[in-house]
Amino acid sequence: MSLALGSVADDYTGASDLANTLTKGGLRTVQTIGIPADDLDLAGIDAVVVALKTRSIPVGEAVSRSRAAEAWLRGRGAAHVLFKICSTFDSTDAGNIGPVMDALRGEAGEAIALVTPAFPETGRTVYQGNLFVGAVPLNESPLKDHPLNPMRDANLVRVLARQSASPVGLVDFATVVRGHEAVAKRLDALAAEGVGAAIADAVTEADLETLGRAALAHRVSVGASGLGLGLARALVAAGRACAPDSAADVGAPVGGLAACLAGSCSQATLGQIAAAEAVMPVRRLDPERVLAGDAEIEAALAWAGERVGTGPILIASSAEPETVRTLQARYGGDRVGHALEDALARIAEGLNARGVRRLVVAGGETSGAVVDRLGLRAFQLGPEIAAGVPVLRTLGQGDPMLLALKSGNFGGRDFFARALDLML
Numbered sequence: 001m002s003l004a005l006g007s008v009a010d011d012y013t014g015a016s017d018l019a020n021t022l023t024k025g026g027l028r029t030v031q032t033i034g035i036p037a038d039d040l041d042l043a044g045i046d047a048v049v050v051a052l053k054t055r056s057i058p059v060g061e062a063v064s065r066s067r068a069a070e071a072w073l074r075g076r077g078a079a080h081v082l083f084k085i086c087s088t089f090d091s092t093d094a095g096n097i098g099p100v101m102d103a104l105r106g107e108a109g110e111a112i113a114l115v116t117p118a119f120p121e122t123g124r125t126v127y128q129g130n131l132f133v134g135a136v137p138l139n140e141s142p143l144k145d146h147p148l149n150p151m152r153d154a155n156l157v158r159v160l161a162r163q164s165a166s167p168v169g170l171v172d173f174a175t176v177v178r179g180h181e182a183v184a185k186r187l188d189a190l191a192a193e194g195v196g197a198a199i200a201d202a203v204t205e206a207d208l209e210t211l212g213r214a215a216l217a218h219r220v221s222v223g224a225s226g227l228g229l230g231l232a233r234a235l236v237a238a239g240r241a242c243a244p245d246s247a248a249d250v251g252a253p254v255g256g257l258a259a260c261l262a263g264s265c266s267q268a269t270l271g272q273i274a275a276a277e278a279v280m281p282v283r284r285l286d287p288e289r290v291l292a293g294d295a296e297i298e299a300a301l302a303w304a305g306e307r308v309g310t311g312p313i314l315i316a317s318s319a320e321p322e323t324v325r326t327l328q329a330r331y332g333g334d335r336v337g338h339a340l341e342d343a344l345a346r347i348a349e350g351l352n353a354r355g356v357r358r359l360v361v362a363g364g365e366t367s368g369a370v371v372d373r374l375g376l377r378a379f380q381l382g383p384e385i386a387a388g389v390p391v392l393r394t395l396g397q398g399d400p401m402l403l404a405l406k407s408g409n410f411g412g413r414d415f416f417a418r419a420l421d422l423m424l
């Protein structure tokens with residue numbers, strides 16, 4: 001059976017966001033962690049999203065891992081591969097969006113790639129190449145304070161041009177509203193001028209349907225869940241996927257204990273942790289003590305062990321931007337980030353050993369560290385908790401676990417409680 005669509009995602013929460021959107025768009029979808037084992041059963045599956053952890057690693061590694069995932073997907077018949085990036089275009093001038101895009105475009109033999117992070121359902125829109133988060137340009141949004149990749153320029157034509165080896169152009173809104181043929185013509189014209197990537201404006205789902213249709217004529221595209229939606233709808237309309245009529249079903253309850261972990265320092269996650277304090281015990285890690293040794297992890301696990309038997313608990317490293325900046329200035333951003341990711345991953349492992357089978361994790365890098373530490377390999381999609389965040393059920397690995405991997409900025413204030421309500 002050939003895949004109708006393949007995707008290489010640059011982080012795990014982003015992958016589950018896309019897998020959720022593809023499922024809602026009518027594609028039977030599986031999310032894998034890294035390149036799947038050969039015995040993964042793909043019968044009846046339309047789309048595979050290969051989750052990588054390549055957003056914040058050195059460029060060369062990001063490129064080689066992405067190429068290997070793309071080759072695997074092509075080997076399963078995927079005619080189109082979407083490189084799933086963050087809807088807030090998380091990256092630095094060194095990459096990794098530009099270099100990975102250049103490599104995948106080269107492999108696919110395409111002259112140009114359509115690029116759009118628009119995802120209107122979560123307030124991400126693109127106009128004249130500028131990315132808006134809700135009502136404000138990217139550089140005025142909380143993303144300007146991101147601990148790993150502060151976003152200080154909203155003009156994505158400029159941002160991507162700093163990362164890509166080829167010139168970057170624009171498919172503007174006036175072209176998009178004229179439909180997929182106009183977009184296709186504009187892409188051809190840009191390619192003829194030697195432009196290797198085009199940021200495409202999109203404000204509504206209708207724009208993304210247009211872009212999905214235009215992108216499908218090529219072998220590779222770059223975008224967030226909004227473009228995934230456009231591609232899914234184009235595939236269903238073309239009869240290349242058969243839109244199952246039953247909603248995503250996460251199967252029988254898994255039971256077991258439940259816990260939440262948060263490493264995201266986004267404004268949304270900080271608000272969600274504050275709200276969780278009213279409904280479950282919350283412990284905040286002391287980052288300085290985490291950097292000093294194992295005692296903080298052991299203390300957190302002992303604290304959890306006394307409480308998790310009677311109800312869900314939450315452990316967070318998250319802090320306000322000013323606190324994050326102070327810590328990073330003292331110890332270095334990479335060192336702090338990795339130490340806290342590793343601490344939360346080890347706490348997840350300890351909780352799992354104490355019977356936790358239902359786990360909510362906030363933050364893309366944090367989720368990557370947790371899922372890797374637990375050795376999870378593939379997920380089936382369950383119901384949507386909030387826009388971009390589905391319930392995931394482990395696939396093909398003995399007793400199932402339920403997870404929710406939340407992108408930092410997603411979800412309402414009651415996210416943690418709401419997630420646990422759907423994870424039975």
Ligand SMILES: Nc1ncnc2c1ncn2[C@@H]1O[C@H](COP(=O)(O)OP(=O)(O)OP(=O)(O)O)[C@@H](O)[C@H]1O
Pocket residue numbers: 011013014146147148263264265266287317318319323324327328336337338339340341362363364365366367406407408409
């Ligand atoms: N108190 C803290 N001080 C400094 N860095 C922190 C602190 N707590 C967490 N971090 C680090 O901040 C980074 C947060 O990245 P992560 O990807 O997990 O969240 P996010 O960027 O908000 O989510 P997403 O990528 O899904 O948008 C991680 O490297 C984490 O270890």
Ligand SMILES: O=C(O)[C@@H](O)C(=O)CO
Pocket residue numbers: 011013014015017018085086087088119224225364388407408
């Ligand atoms: O696109 C998004 O915003 C998310 O799926 C994500 O990738 C955040 O890390």
